[in-house]
Structure formats: structure tokens, C-alpha cells
Amino acid sequence: MANTACATFEASTPTSTRRFTVYTAFTILTATALVVVAALIAAAAAGKLARLDGASYPAALTRAATAFAAVLTLAAATAAALAPYFT
Numbered sequence: 001m002a003n004t005a006c007a008t009f010e011a012s013t014p015t016s017t018r019r020f021t022v023y024t025a026f027t028i029l030t031a032t033a034l035v036v037v038a039a040l041i042a043a044a045a046a047g048k049l050a051r052l053d054g055a056s057y058p059a060a061l062t063r064a065a066t067a068f069a070a071v072l073t074l075a076a077a078t079a080a081a082l083a084p085y086f087t
Contacts, residue, residue, distance in 0.1 A: 035075040043068035 047064030055063065 035072065039068045039071035039075075042071045 043064040046067035047060045050060035050063040051057075
């Protein structure tokens with residue numbers, strides 16, 4: 001009987017296999033959601049601080065977007081740097 005909770009994918013070499021399970025997918029989706037939430041919180045804080053500093057709404061939105069992009073970039077760079085240790 002086939003196990004529907006996991007699937008096996010062939011890597012570049014025919015002798016090695018990688019297992020992609022539901023738990024792996026859950027971990028990836030949870031980590032992604034946490035990073036997006038952290039980026040949204042940082043963007044909201046940056047926008048609010050910009051408005052409190054007297055910036056206009058477009059300037060505050062620009063600062064919030066910059067903070068959001070910076071958090072996502074930092075998360076991607078961290079994931080790329082740690083990826084060799086988890087494969």
C-alpha cells in the first residue's frame with residue numbers, strides 16, 4: 001500500500017534519494033509564514049516611526065516597504081547561508 005504522507009524524489013545522482021514528507025512541507029510553510037509576519041511587523045513599526053518623525057504618508061510608506069524588503073532579504077540570505085548544513 002502506498003504511503004500518501006511522503007513522496008520520494010530523485011536527486012541528480014541516481015543512487016541518492018530525497019524524502020519530502022508532510023512534516024518537511026509543514027516546517028517550510030511555517031518558517032515562511034513566520035518570516036512574512038516578522039517582515040510585516042518591522043514594516044508597520046518603520047512606517048509608524050516615520051509618521052511620528054513627521055514624514056508624509058508616501059515617505060512613511062516608502063520606509064515601511066524598505067523595511068519589509070530588508071527583512072525578507074535578510075531571511076533569504078540567512079537561509080542561503082545555512083542551506084548547505086541542512087542538505
